[in-house]
Amino acid sequence: MQKLNYADEDIYVYLVRGKEAPKSILQASESSEPDRRTSKRSRRTNNGNLVNLRVSATTSIYQLKMMIWESLGVVKENQILHKGSRVIDQETATLADMNIFPGDRLWVKDSEIHEDRDIADELSDQKMNVENIEEGFRGTLLTANISSQVV
Numbered sequence: 090m091q092k093l094n095y096a097d098e099d100i101y102v103y104l105v106r107g108k109e110a111p112k113s114i115l116q117a118s119e120s121s122e123p124d125r126r127t128s129k130r131s132r133r134t135n136n137g138n139l140v141n142l143r144v145s146a147t148t149s150i151y152q153l154k155m156m157i158w159e160s161l162g163v164v165k166e167n168q169i170l171h172k173g174s175r176v177i178d179q180e181t182a183t184l185a186d187m188n189i190f191p192g193d194r195l196w197v198k199d200s201e202i203h204e205d206r207d208i209a210d211e212l213s214d215q216k217m218n219v220e221n222i223e224e225g226f227r228g229t230l231l232t233a234n235i236s237s238q239v240v
Contacts, residue, residue: 096145098191100184104138104161110171110196146185150177153184155211157197165211166203171196 103114140160144153154165170177172195177187189195 093146093185095191096147097143098145099141100144100189100191101194102140102142102157102161103194103196104140104163105196105198110198114194114196144184146183148184149180150182150184150187151180154180158211161197163197163199164203164206167200169198169200171198 103110105111105114138161140157142153142156142160144156150170151165154168154170157163157168157170158165172187172189172193177189177195179187184190
């Protein structure tokens with residue numbers, strides 16, 4: 090139960106370049122023992138970058154992908170996120186829902202399908218959707234302050 094209720098813990102994300110992840114990354118991401126020591130060879134990778142991200146059990150996959158975009162520069166739509174050989178693609182699910190725990194090693198591959206864009210565009214699109222407030226009767230005669238005249 091403690092595994093499902095974590096906050097401000099580290100997970101590791103490898104950016105893999107090429108067709109598939111090296112065996113050392115696959116083996117490291119398959120094991121879910123956070124205290125398990127790994128060899129220097131499995132921690133070091135020549136095929137990409139490694140980032141350490143602070144997350145909680147309630148972090149959504151969408152939020153994780155935004156963190157990866159910010160850290161590694163891979164557009165959210167291009168990210169193919171994996172834990173071991175399993176693809177993680179449910180953006181509304183939380184890390185606990187997807188059995189991602191502190192110390193886990195995930196890997197992401199850039200599909201390079203969508204063109205690069207700025208992360209600010211994604212954030213401003215979210216703000217635009219949130220700020221759509223109903224205007225009611227504004228702009229119609231129903232809200233005008235015209236005094237009624239008795240004829």
